[in-house]
Amino acid sequence: xxxxxxxxxxALALxxALALTLTTPALADPPQPxxxxxxxxGAGMTAALFNQYSxxxxxxxxxxxxxxxxxxxxxxxxxxxxxxTKTGATQIPRPERGADGIIALNMTTNSTVDFARxxxxxxxxxxxxxxxxxxxxxxxxxxxxxxxxxxxxxxTRDLSDIYNCRVTNWKQINSALPxxxxxxxxxxHFVVNQYGVDGYADDSSGFFLGAIKYPPAGSAGxxxxxxxxxxxxxxxxxxxxxxxxxxxxxxxxxxxxxxxYGGHTRPGDxxxxxxxxxxxxxxxxxxxxxxxxxxxNTTYGRLLYNVVxxxxxxxxxxxxxxxxxxxxxxxxICKNAAASATLRSHGFRLLPVGACGSSIHSSGFPIQ
Numbered sequence: 001x002x003x004x005x006x007x008x009x010x011a012l013a014l015x016x017a018l019a020l021t022l023t024t025p026a027l028a029d030p031p032q033p034x035x036x037x038x039x040x041x042g043a044g045m046t047a048a049l050f051n052q053y054s055x056x057x058x059x060x061x062x063x064x065x066x067x068x069x070x071x072x073x074x075x076x077x078x079x080x081x082x083x084x085t086k087t088g089a090t091q092i093p094r095p096e097r098g099a100d101g102i103i104a105l106n107m108t109t110n111s112t113v114d115f116a117r118x119x120x121x122x123x124x125x126x127x128x129x130x131x132x133x134x135x136x137x138x139x140x141x142x143x144x145x146x147x148x149x150x151x152x153x154x155x156t157r158d159l160s161d162i163y164n165c166r167v168t169n170w171k172q173i174n175s176a177l178p179x180x181x182x183x184x185x186x187x188x189h190f191v192v193n194q195y196g197v198d199g200y201a202d203d204s205s206g207f208f209l210g211a212i213k214y215p216p217a218g219s220a221g222x223x224x225x226x227x228x229x230x231x232x233x234x235x236x237x238x239x240x241x242x243x244x245x246x247x248x249x250x251x252x253x254x255x256x257x258x259x260x261y262g263g264h265t266r267p268g269d270x271x272x273x274x275x276x277x278x279x280x281x282x283x284x285x286x287x288x289x290x291x292x293x294x295x296x297n298t299t300y301g302r303l304l305y306n307v308v309x310x311x312x313x314x315x316x317x318x319x320x321x322x323x324x325x326x327x328x329x330x331x332x333i334c335k336n337a338a339a340s341a342t343l344r345s346h347g348f349r350l351l352p353v354g355a356c357g358s359s360i361h362s363s364g365f366p367i368q
Contacts, residue, residue: 030073042101042117050074126362141284143274148245165227187234202234208250237272257347329357
């Protein structure tokens with residue numbers, strides 16, 4: 001089966017993987033944080049956002065004359081295969097995606113990881129001691145090279161047919177389109193054969209497969225589903241395969257907006273030749289170059305979370321106080337005007353008052 005939802009399989013993947021203005025330069029991998037600092041790992045689409053948050057939050061504390069509160073740091077999903085996240089921490093494989101970050105959170109203590117950047121809802125198999133703290137709204141659409149053969153919009157049925165290899169030529173979508181073979185691409189670590197794709201999807205590809213109801217490998221009867229191609233990293237358009245004029249690939253809309261219209265790119269973290277497209281007649285990006293509110297309210301919309309340990313969150317220690325001061329309903333991310341401007345600049349949508357900073361765990365009930 002496609003192991004995009006199995007915690008044990010994600011652990012295997014992890015083990016083997018391996019003030020405040022918007023113009024302030026953002027951190028990449030941090031300098032060695034102190035043992036008391038708040039340090040996170042995980043999902044790629046919010047890595048650049050948290051690099052900027054690290055710079056801005058730490059400057060915010062300094063500007064307020066606060067020299068004692070824990071500082072905020074975040075590790076990128078790409079770089080050296082092993083990382084030592086803070087002073088005195090256990091060396092761990094670098095988490096490449098949100099699922100890996102959650103595994104790292106649960107396999108270590110707060111001497112190594114304090115939070116995981118996540119792009120999925122809590123699941124029944126998550127430890128009930130994990131709190132998913134809501135931060136922002138994102139959505140996932142698909143992208144294709146500018147000037148290529150893909151249309152501006154595909155339906156959910158089209159996308160399902162393409163990724164299940166039932167439709168392989170653009171003319172099968174519309175007779176007015178070119179006579180050319182479609183190249184469906186997914187990001188992650190996959191094995192692809194006639195039975196389908198099996199492996200570890202990146203955050204956007206995994207969510208996308210769920211949205212189009214892609215069946216587990218081997219469960220689609222006698223269909224040959226071997227047409228899908230793969231790249232390792234998602235939410236980027238620099239891979240040579242994605243320059244094919246017939247390629248399509250799942251893409252975080254927020255990350256795309258941040259890259260293309262917010263200017264938040266680095267080598268290898270760039271939309272490149274790709275442009276994002278619509279689904280079911282709804283554009284992913286609106287005329288103001290923001291994530292479309294209509295699109296984010298479809299089944300392709302998702303919440304972005306930061307996952308923490310409930311024990312740390314509720315503690316009266318400086319660490320617990322700092323976690324709530326950063327991520328909580330009245331914390332810096334949810335209430336600070338500069339933090340809100342940074343989030344919008346990175347392409348994501350703000351959550352309503354009361355929703356940002358709210359927390360939930362795998363039981364499905366909010367924690368008060």
